[in-house]
Structure formats: structure tokens, C-alpha cells
Amino acid sequence: xxxxxxxxxxxxxxxxxxxxxxxxxxxxxxxxxxxxxxxxxxxxxxxxxxxxxxxxxxxxxxxxxxxxxxxxxxxxxxxxxxxxxxxxxxxxxxxxxxxxxxxxxxxxxxx
Amino acid sequence: xxxxxxxxxxxxxxxxxxxxxxxxxxxxxxxxxxxxxxxxxxxxxxxxxxxxxxxxxxxxxxxxxxxxxxxxxxxxxxxxxxxxxxxxxxxxxxxxxxxxxxxxxxxxxxxxxxxxxxxxxxxx
Numbered sequence: 001x002x003x004x005x006x007x008x009x010x011x012x013x014x015x016x017x018x019x020x021x022x023x024x025x026x027x028x029x030x031x032x033x034x035x036x037x038x039x040x041x042x043x044x045x046x047x048x049x050x051x052x053x054x055x056x057x058x059x060x061x062x063x064x065x066x067x068x069x070x071x072x073x074x075x076x077x078x079x080x081x082x083x084x085x086x087x088x089x090x091x092x093x094x095x096x097x098x099x100x101x102x103x104x105x106x107x108x109x110x111x
Numbered sequence: 112x113x114x115x116x117x118x119x120x121x122x123x124x125x126x127x128x129x130x131x132x133x134x135x136x137x138x139x140x141x142x143x144x145x146x147x148x149x150x151x152x153x154x155x156x157x158x159x160x161x162x163x164x165x166x167x168x169x170x171x172x173x174x175x176x177x178x179x180x181x182x183x184x185x186x187x188x189x190x191x192x193x194x195x196x197x198x199x200x201x202x203x204x205x206x207x208x209x210x211x212x213x214x215x216x217x218x219x220x221x222x223x224x225x226x227x228x229x230x231x232x233x234x235x
Contacts, residue, residue, distance in 0.1 A: 002157060033219060034215070034219065034220075034221075036220075036221035036222075038158075038222075044227075045207055045225040045226065045227055045228050046158065046207075046222075046225060047225075048221050048222065048223045051212060051220075051221035051223070052221070057223060089157065089158055091158075091160075091221070091222075093218050093219040097173075097174055098171075098174065098218075099160055099162075099171065099172070099173050099174065099218045100148075100160040100163075100218035100219070101160065102157055102158040102159065102160065103157070104157045105157045105158070
């Protein structure tokens with residue numbers, strides 16, 4: 001059971017918009033710690049998509065966006081493309097565990 | 112441009128010690144204020160932070176693994192290492208080394224550079 005909860009799967013048609021939620025608690029997201037998002041294509045290493053809740057690293061398209069409110073965060077992907085199909089993970093810090101924690105991951109299927 | 116590369120045995124016997132090294136190329140491990148981390152992923156499962164090390168040797172571990180883990184840094188050879196004792200089948204995973212962005216305390220920042228990962232299987 002992950003400290004951060006993500007839906008196991010989401011799906012959308014090409015061109016549509018999807019959101020992936022990441023729900024934590026008052027000891028992690030709700031305590032004000034940043035949330036980061038990664039994309040992992042099976043068989044490859046995770047790639048940073050969003051850092052510090054809302055920021056995109058250089059090279060990440062503006063189709064990807066992040067938001068945070070209370071004890072939750074969300075990753076939004078607009079104009080879905082076939083190569084968006086991957087696993088997505090959120091990450092934050094938990095003060096009770098004194099360490100970094102990840103969500104269980106969400107598999108995005110592009111229909 | 113910094114690059115990370117994991118190395119180590121792909122097969123470890125149960126109850127023995129897993130040892131991996133992450134070689135850093137393209138820059139000095141001690142030049143920047145980054146935390147260097149180990150993260151693992153069991154087959155078909157999610158990511159788990161194992162721990163992080165600063166170039167000065169300060170270490171931070173996942174409490175669930177703390178009693179069995181040692182992460183160290185070797186600035187002379189520009190690499191950092193992971194040792195995990197008394198392994199069991201539950202330690203079978205893909206092991207990644209990574210660096211954080213360097214703007215926050217250990218475990219709080221995003222990991223913006225990852226190695227390609229190395230598969231470790233614990234056999235009985």
C-alpha cells in the first residue's frame with residue numbers, strides 16, 4: 001500500500017484530456033511538501049515530467065501540467081498522443097517517514 | 112552533461128549481500144549540491160526510494176530498509192554505492208541510481224537524472 005494513492009489506470013482517446021490524481025495526507029502533500037511527476041515507458045527509466053507541483057523541465061511539452069491543492073495533486077495531459085501511453089508516478093516527501101515516497105503508479109492507455 | 116550508470120551482480124543468493132555501484136560521468140560528484148539516490152522497482156510494481164547520500168557522506172534512508180542498507184560515496188572515483196544486507200526474494204527488483212535537482216533537502220526534491228537501471232534477482 002503506497003503512502004500516495006493514484007488510480008491504477010486511466011484512459012482517453014487521442015486528442016482528449018486526462019487527469020491523474022495523487023492523494024496523500026497531512027504528513028506529506030498536506031504538509032506543504034512539493035509533488036513531482038514522472039513518466040515511465042515500460043522497460044525504461046522514469047523521466048521527470050513536473051517538478052515542484054507545477055514546473056516543467058526543459059523539453060517537456062506544455063501539454064503536461066501539474067496542480068496541487070490540500071492533500072492532493074493532479075497531473076493533466078491535454079491533446080493525448082499515442083506515445084503518452086505509459087505509467088505515471090507522483091512523488092513527495094513524508095515527514096512521518098522522514099523520506100521520499102511515491103504513488104503506486106497509474107497506467108495511461110490511449111484508446 | 113552528467114550521466115549515471117549502475118553496475119553490479121544481477122544475481123544474489125538469499126541471505127547474502129547485494130552491492131551496486133553508480134558511476135557518475137560528465138562532472139564531479141562533489142562539485143554540485145546534489146543528493147544522489149537509489150530507487151528500486153520490483154517486477155510489475157511501483158517505485159520505492161531506498162535512500163540518498165550527499166557528497167560529504169551524509170546519508171538518509173527509507174525507514175523500512177534502514178537496518179539493512181548502507182549508501183556511500185567515493186569522490187575519488189566519482190561514484191556512489193548501495194549495499195543491502197540479508198536479502199530475500201522481496202528484494203528482487205530493478206535498481207536505479209538517480210540525482211535530485213539540488214534545491215531541497217534529501218528526499219524532498221525531484222529526481223531529474225536517472226541511470227538506465229540494473230536488474231537484480233535474489234535466488235534461493
